[in-house]
Amino acid sequence: MPTFYMMEVSSITRKNNAEELVNENIRFKEVLVIGPNGEQLGIMLRREALEKAYEHELDLFCVAPNGNPPVCKILDYGKHRFEAQKKAKEAKRNQHVTEVKPLRLSPVIDTHDFETKLNQARKWLEAGMKVKVDMRFRGRLITRVEVGKKVMNNFMEGLKELSSVEKAPVLEGNTMSVVLTPKKK
Helix, strand or coil, rough: HHHHHHHHHHHHHHHHCCCCCEHHHHHCCCCECCCCCCCEEEEEHHHHHHHHHHHHCCEEEEEEEECCCCCCEEEEEEHHHHHHHHHHHHHHHHHHCCEEEEEEEECCCCCCHHHHHHHHHHHHCCCCCCCEEEEEEHHHHHHHCCCCCCHHHHHHHCCCCCCEEEECCCCCCCCCEEEECCCCC
16 A cells, blocks of 8 residues: 555545544553453553553553543443434434524503414414513613513513512513523422
8 A cells, every 4th residue: 555545545535534542543652451351451652552452353542531540441432422422313313402482572461462362472482482572672661661561471471370480570671571491390
């Protein structure tokens, strides 16, 4: 095999495994070696540890590079990486992302509109989503913040059996916001 080709392959391999300390990428002088069956083989020079791994036709993988001395294990690296990717994929699939649904009210909202917004928030809370309720005070309405607080309190009161208040109503600029989370069942 031409040396150019070997240099090309080794540089590609080095780029792919740069973050992983495996076999030749391990640069520590001495390492604590754990055998393929979990038994502790003791502290060895890096070269001896690599020879031991190659005897078993396995790889030397550094599991604790910050240890004193660093800890390396003899294992099948391809299988180890596959299992780690499989676990990561499973964890990602099982994680639950809580969606926050926005809802906008007005301090001068009509009764029917209020009920419609309340019913929509109720559906979202029953589905397990958080609801962020914003109330914008436009123009002269900023002088009537107490009217807006009353509407917001009525809204929270209408949903109190389904939700708990994560963030209390706060006026920031010209917008009052509250975040409601579904109650645990």
